Amino acid sequence: MRNLFNFRNPEKSIATKLIIAIGLLISIVSLIFWYAILQKQKMDVMSIAVKYGGSFVNFTKESIHHSLLTSQRDETQRVLETLATPEGVRRVRIYDHKGKILFCSHKKSVGQIIDKATVACKGCHVDPGKSSELLQNPQRWSVYRENSGPTLLKIVGPIPNEPDCYTASCHVHSREQGILGFVEADVSLALLDEAVFKQGLALTAYVIVFVFAVSAFLGIIIYKIVSRPVSELVDGMAQVAGGNLDASVSIKSGDEMGVLAQTFNSMIRDLKAARDQREKWTQTLEAEVAKKTEEIQRTHANLMQTEKLASLGRMAAGVAHEINNPLTGVVTFAHLLKKRFPSDSTEAEDLNVIIEQAERCSKIIKNLLTFARATPSEKGKVSINDVLSRTIFMVQNQEKFHHIKFNINLEDYQFIILGDPSQFQQIFLNMFINAADAMNGRGNIFVSTRKTTESGKPYVEIEFTDEGCGIKEEDMPKLFEPFFTTKPVGKGTGLGLSVSHGIVKHLGGHIKVKSVVGKGTTFFVRLPLAEEAR
Amino acid sequence: MKKVLVIDDEAIVRTSCERALTPEGYEVKAVSSGKEGVELLQKESFALVLLDLKMPDMDGIEVLNKINETWPDTKVVMITGYSTVETAVQALRLGAYNFIEKPFTPDTLLAAVTEVFEKTNQGGAEDRDIKRDSGNP
Numbered sequence: 198m199r200n201l202f203n204f205r206n207p208e209k210s211i212a213t214k215l216i217i218a219i220g221l222l223i224s225i226v227s228l229i230f231w232y233a234i235l236q237k238q239k240m241d242v243m244s245i246a247v248k249y250g251g252s253f254v255n256f257t258k259e260s261i262h263h264s265l266l267t268s269q270r271d272e273t274q275r276v277l278e279t280l281a282t283p284e285g286v287r288r289v290r291i292y293d294h295k296g297k298i299l300f301c302s303h304k305k306s307v308g309q310i311i312d313k314a315t316v317a318c319k320g321c322h323v324d325p326g327k328s329s330e331l332l333q334n335p336q337r338w339s340v341y342r343e344n345s346g347p348t349l350l351k352i353v354g355p356i357p358n359e360p361d362c363y364t365a366s367c368h369v370h371s372r373e374q375g376i377l378g379f380v381e382a383d384v385s386l387a388l389l390d391e392a393v394f395k396q397g398l399a400l401t402a403y404v405i406v407f408v409f410a411v412s413a414f415l416g417i418i419i420y421k422i423v424s425r426p427v428s429e430l431v432d433g434m435a436q437v438a439g440g441n442l443d444a445s446v447s448i449k450s451g452d453e454m455g456v457l458a459q460t461f462n463s464m465i466r467d468l469k470a471a472r473d474q475r476e477k478w479t480q481t482l483e484a485e486v487a488k489k490t491e492e493i494q495r496t497h498a499n500l501m502q503t504e505k506l507a508s509l510g511r512m513a514a515g516v517a518h519e520i521n522n523p524l525t526g527v528v529t530f531a532h533l534l535k536k537r538f539p540s541d542s543t544e545a546e547d548l549n550v551i552i553e554q555a556e557r558c559s560k561i562i563k564n565l566l567t568f569a570r571a572t573p574s575e576k577g578k579v580s581i582n583d584v585l586s587r588t589i590f591m592v593q594n595q596e597k598f599h600h601i602k603f604n605i606n607l608e609d610y611q612f613i614i615l616g617d618p619s620q621f622q623q624i625f626l627n628m629f630i631n632a633a634d635a636m637n638g639r640g641n642i643f644v645s646t647r648k649t650t651e652s653g654k655p656y657v658e659i660e661f662t663d664e665g666c667g668i669k670e671e672d673m674p675k676l677f678e679p680f681f682t683t684k685p686v687g688k689g690t691g692l693g694l695s696v697s698h699g700i701v702k703h704l705g706g707h708i709k710v711k712s713v714v715g716k717g718t719t720f721f722v723r724l725p726l727a728e729e730a731r
Numbered sequence: 732m733k734k735v736l737v738i739d740d741e742a743i744v745r746t747s748c749e750r751a752l753t754p755e756g757y758e759v760k761a762v763s764s765g766k767e768g769v770e771l772l773q774k775e776s777f778a779l780v781l782l783d784l785k786m787p788d789m790d791g792i793e794v795l796n797k798i799n800e801t802w803p804d805t806k807v808v809m810i811t812g813y814s815t816v817e818t819a820v821q822a823l824r825l826g827a828y829n830f831i832e833k834p835f836t837p838d839t840l841l842a843a844v845t846e847v848f849e850k851t852n853q854g855g856a857e858d859r860d861i862k863r864d865s866g867n868p
């Protein structure tokens with residue numbers, strides 16, 4: 198009930214207004230009913246009292262019939278005195294048509310004239326002064342009250358003339374007389390008063406209880422179906438306004454409140470969904486921005502790296518070029534010296550070693566220059582098997598490949614392709630370095646070549662298989678992207694495969710990958726064979 | 732006399748050429764820059780110039796162009812490093828007779844030089860050289 202009455206502005210709440218209005222209505226209606234019932238009861242009681250009063254008057258007439266006929270005045274008086282009691286019949290008297298009291302239970306008032314303004318005369322006569330004019334509906338009783346006493350019923354009964362009266366020997370009454378006199382009784386209604394009063398009290402109590410019960414009942418009903426749902430809704434709205442979109446209103450009723458609550462809940466749900474969507478967008482956007490930023494940073498770092506590598510390559514090329522000059526001297530003079538000795542002499546053999554080693558130096562420099570990509574492309578007929586063998590030979594001498602076994606299976610065929618040998622060397626070198634990196638420098642590399650045809654044209658397929666870590670499914674699409682690398686900065690630039698892909702595509706071929714994470718990777722490089730070579 | 736001029740900024744290359752060719756009957760003169768080479772060419776004539784592609788003062792290609800313009804009978808063989816193959820190819824297009832890669836053995840050098848004299852200097856060129864030779868001292 199707290200909410201019902203303490204709710205914001207209590208004097209303005211619907212519940213309060215409703216309760217006041219309905220309470221007022223009920224009170225007024227109850228009051229009207231209360232009054233009507235009370236009146237009706239009074240009338241009922243009164244009509245019973247009148248009925249009994251009438252019987253009493255008749256009984257009195259019967260009782261005194263004989264004594265009147267026999268003119269025993271004392272006897273009549275005595276009967277009347279006996280009939281009167283303080284609680285019941287207060288007074289009973291007989292008076293004639295002129296108002297003179299003939300007998301009375303209060304003996305002292307005998308002979309007095311009655312008050313003509315009372316029902317004694319007014320019961321039948323319009324004007325007690327002119328006895329002839331009669332009321333159309335005579336009411337021969339009235340209720341009155343003597344100061345602070347109980348309610349009294351005054352009832353009058355006429356004593357009609359009858360043969361015994363006007364034929365009696367006393368000749369008091371003539372035959373023409375219609376009414377000889379009246380019996381008037383004053384009956385105390387104290388008991389009835391009390392009963393009515395008690396009933397009134399009870400009724401009042403009932404009405405009050407009823408009003409309260411109905412009001413309380415209404416209050417509860419209103420609280421249940423209006424106030425509480427409304428305050429819940431308001432609470433919910435306040436929560437939503439405060440930003441809590443997890444709020445919901447738990448009104449299950451099937452009425453308008455329930456519908457309102459459901460609509461409200463679905464509105465919150467929509468709001469929440471919208472907000473979640475927005476938050477998700479924001480998050481994805483942030484993540485996207487972060488990713489892009491990282492990519493840019495990485496690309497930048499890689500560019501720097503490439504730049505560094507490129508300048509390193511240029512430097513290496515320059516150094517290599519310079520070394521070629523002294524090497525020329527070494528080779529020339531060794532040869533010159535060798536000519537002075539017989540070819541089977543130890544000196545000649547020693548000089549041969551010098552020459553061989555100098556030539557090895559020159560080879561290393563050539564490979565270094567190839568790797569530094571300082572060699573511009575020149576197109577020519579290239580034998581794939583030759584370039585492969587040369588590259589493998591070159592790679593085997595490097596420390597990185599000391600613990601790697603090469604399993605070579607080249608098809609005995611002259612795979613001639615028009616291109617730059619250094620570019621092929623570059624592709625193969627990158628394959629071997631990637632394989633060695635994936636195997637951490639230990640394991641088997643399988644290299645094979647075979648002839649295939651693709652849409653009717655002859656191709657060479659070069660297969661590189663390693664037993665390395667494999668490539669994750671999610672990395673597959675990015676493999677040939679420039680700068681995609683999983684290797685630490687400084688180790689991989691992520692250019693190897695992208696450059697290879699570029700070269701192979703340019704020549705009309707393609708590269709395919711098969712990989713099982715943890716088992717190994719196979720790259721298939723397919724290149725179309727040159728026209729003349731077919 | 733088969734006269735060969737070596738233009739190379741590297742002394743060891745010059746010496747190597749001299750030592751490889753002289754015993755085979757060639758008269759070898761060597762200078763260390765393109766400028767000197769051109770100066771010397773103005774004084775005496777050579778059947779063959781061994782020209783280094785990369786030199787500090789005057790680029791090999793420039794010297795080649797100058798020789799082609801001024802002494803069209805003088806053949807030029809370029810000496811290149813591995814990294815300058817494309818330049819060498821360009822040199823061939825510009826009129827060089829051949830090129831050899833550094834480091835070269837005396838035999839490769841000799842083969843290249845011999846080829847020049849055998850294929851082109853069988854007739855008048857040599858004679859003309861001799862005439863000019865004799866006319867100039």
Ligand SMILES: Nc1ncnc2c1ncn2[C@@H]1O[C@H](COP(=O)(O)OP(=O)(O)OP(=O)(O)O)[C@@H](O)[C@H]1O
Nearest residue numbers: 631632635667682683684689690691692693694718
């Ligand atoms: N044989 C392989 N096994 C496992 N992963 C490989 C293999 N080959 C390539 N990858 C993956 O593909 C990535 C890209 O290779 P790519 O050759 O293009 O660049 P890189 O080797 O990282 O750098 P770079 O070749 O420029 O030095 C590698 O970082 C590696 O994660």
Ligand SMILES: [Mg+2]
Nearest residue numbers: 627631693694
């Ligand atoms: Mg790589």
